[in-house]
Amino acid sequence: MTASATAAPRGGAPHAGHDDRSFIRKYIASTDHKIIGIQFLFVSLFFLLVGGLLAMGIRWQLGFPGQPMPLGGWLPSGVAPGGVVAPKMYISLVTMHGTFMIFFAVMPLLVGVFANYLIPLKIGAPDMAFPRLNMWSFWVFVLSGLVMLSSLFVLGGPAAAGWTAYAPLSATPDYTGVHLGQQLWCVSIVLFGLSSLLGSVNYITTVVNMRAPGMTWFRLPLSVWALFITAILAILAVPVLAGAVIMLLFDQTIGTHFYLPAAGGQPMMWQHLFWFFGHPEVYILILPAFGIVSDVIANGSRKPIFGYASMVYAMISIAFLGFIVWGHHMFISGMNPTLASYFMVSTIVIAVPSAVKVFNWLATMWRGDLHFTTPMLCAIAFVSMFIIGGLSGIFMASTPVDMYIHGTYFIVAHIHYVLFGGSLFAVFAGIYFWFPKMFGKQLDERWGKVHFALTFIFYNLTFFPMHILGVAGEMRRIYDPTAYAYLRPLQPINVFITINAFLLFLSQFVFAGNVVRTLWKGRKAPLNPWRDNGLEWTTPSPPPHGNFATIPTVYHGPYEYSVPGAAEDYTPVNQPPAAVPEPAR
Amino acid sequence: MHWWFPADASSIGGKVDALFYAILYITGAVFVLTEATLLIFIVKYRHRQGRKAAYVEGSKKAEIIWTAIPAVILVTLALVSLPVWAKIKYYSHFPRDASPLAIEAKQYQWNVTYPGPDGKISSGNDSDDDDFMKVDSLYLVVNQNYVVDLTSRDVVHSFFVPAFRIKQDLVPGMDIKLWMRPTKTGRFEIACAELCGLGHYRMRGLVFVQTPREHAEWLVGQGEASAADSVTAGLKPAPAAAAAPAARGATSRGKGAS
Secondary structure, three states: OOHHHHOOOOOOOOOOOOOOOOHHHHHHOOOOHHHHHHHHHHHHHHHHHHHHHHHHHHHHHHHOOOOOOOOHHHOOOOOOHHHOOOHHHHHHHHHHHHHHHHHHHHHHHHHHHHHHHHHHHHHOOOOOOOHHHHHHHHHHHHHHHHHHHHHHHOOOOEOOOOOOOOOOOOOOOOOOOOOHHHHHHHHHHHHHHHHHHHHHHHHHHHHHHOOOOOOOHHHOOHHHHHHHHHHHHHHHHHHHHHHHHHHHHHHHHOOOOOOOHHHOOOHHHHHHHHHHHHHHHHHHOOHHHHHHHHHHHHHHHOOOOOOHHHHHHHHHHHHHHOOOOHHHHOOOOOOOHHHHHHHHHHHHHHHHHHHHHHHHHHHHHOOOOEOOOHHHHHHHHHHHHHHHHHHHHHHHHOHHHHHHHOOEHHHHHHHHHHHHHHHHHHHHHHHHHHHHHHHOEOOOHHHHHHHHHHHHHHHHHHHHHHHHHHHOOOEOOOOOHHHOHHHHHHHHHHHHHHHHHHHHHHHHHHHHHHHHHHHHHOOEOOOOOOOOOOHHHHOOOOOOOOOOOOOOOOOOOOOOEOOOOOOOOEOOOOOOHHHOOOOOO | OOOOOOOOOEOOHHHHHHHHHHHHHHHHHHHHHHHHHHHHHHHHOEOOOOOOOOOOOOOHHHHHHHHHHHHHHHHHHHHHHHHHHHHHHOHHHOOOOOEEEEEEEEOOEEEEEEOOOOOOOOOOOOOOOOOEEEEOEEEEEOOOOEEEEEEEOOOOEEEEEHHHOEEEEEOOOOOEEEEEOEOOOEEEEEEEOOOOOOOHHHOOEEEEEEOHHHHHHHHHHHHHHHHHOOOOOOOOOOOOOOOOOHHHHHHHHHOOOO
């Protein structure tokens, strides 16, 4: 790290000039948003690996039901007798895969990493508004992750009621045989919610108050807009989840009956509360991806983002509508069918702003000068996979069709097209793009492209066939599809999916190897490797504590690429207007 | 090899499938157009020596067009779906000539209660209860309307008959009604489509759709069973009625509530 060497004194920065923080204050209990972002990066990549490993267990059982799993012999015989996945272990795998991926991998990868790392750098602030709160946000996240991890090893096994934890299955050990595991799940989710709230308060305050002079709202990069809107969603939705989970924990431990019908509780209340959180959560998991991809596509196309204002309005309308569509997860739940009709209409409406965003990305590439760097390839993959995930969502918006495909592999295919094909490709785009900023070294482009190509191919071979399983009526979360006569002919598809899922998993080691190799002996990155306009590239890589020698002034919007008459095809936002002729508008 | 919808065997199946195909064709067309556009742009606008991107910030006209067109298509789709949904699920649209049935789900079995000669499902307190019960098997007459009372004794289950395109959750503490009319005779599978515990995957039942004559013959055999088991119906599988699937039922119960 060259941080202390290059930090120049400046007024107002908390540790201006000489950086004399101890190792612990600098790298462990750090209040520096950049270190916190990097901490989030490594911890959530670890959880991504955990979630991926659990997925391999699921796929083994579905591809080769009842056969001993490779290395399964290492598991205790109560969990996997003779190395064969037992039904209880299978349900736990499904539950914990969803839990780890959503709460501990994708959400922190998008928000924890990029909101922390990018917001101050992109708006020209020395740090977050509340650096200590930020530090707590990270450490509470680590604690919640450890609690969730520990639940894998307790007596009775981890939670086994699905990541959606539908009551009453989740509300009493009578139905699953899981005692402590389900309680730890609740404790962990409440802690996770606390972490998410601490972070969100910070992001909102920072964006509102700490923008550099000239960084007006409509000069904010779309990544910052997206992270800002995401933080608002989190602050409104996460407390609902925390409240619901606390009630669930009370039902499990101190004998309340919020969700237990025997004493007048309401199982449906859990579903309403969970999905009131759960649907905004879907957008929490995709809006930051929209933002990252918008930045990368404009950069890779060397062109202003097409329809900047409508991109912002589309995100705002998605955020608003996201709160009034939760019932589409409950069309067949026993909710009044007339209410379902309303939710169908609102759900259909929310597809419109998503479509607008796709068209604007396409139009940004139109007549561009496309540079297929690894981040750009990942961003293009995001657009093309999000098209599939978005379109498959329309099937389930239509209530009569949803009645058939609800709870089938069609839903599994859809969520993975949005969360893997969408969010994770955006995460990869973001990591490849900002890695040089974070570490001062650039990930190897050749290995990056190998990783991209393998991931793109095996990802599609894994998840696309799941649509067909869904149309054929295969339910999700079943231990052994061959228990049903009508599902038995589908087994070759399941075997095919399993093999590709293994290859998809293995492909990620190309990425891990690239990261390790680059950190170890990668070449030093140029100051602005992607010739980007963002403020983050106007300071050394990695930036010193306090980020900027002097607070920059912003003169342009974030996407002034290929301005006619300019010498370069990019215009850093802090470049004074005298240096470049303003284009005629 | 059968890698698509199971053959449709109920009155609503055709409507659901038609909507599915309508959406498939529309989204398929949009998929081809957008992905093809993306591919063309990737090839046509790739970086070459001396290439410079056009400076275009947007177009209000384009934004209006690509907001309005999806909006019109999507709202139309909602409007087409609404009456189909109403016909399937609104209680006010249920047929009046339907025979009653009751299904109670529990980990991991379906208890089906049939009305006796009085044609009614008793509330459980009647002394002249002539209802009878079957575990995991649903015997229906082809082309007859049924209204099924769905309840659950423990957790949320979901009654799913793929061949009928019907799915409805059963929620403990709630009484949910479902309407259906089988249109083909034969044997179809019932699946549970909501995670209900470790035995979720084997919560399987069978629907036997019979001709009126077959059904009448089958009913004769059920008379004695119903007489022997008039009180416990709907609460516990009766020994006689549950004779056929006894082995499965027993293991299910054994591994149920622990």
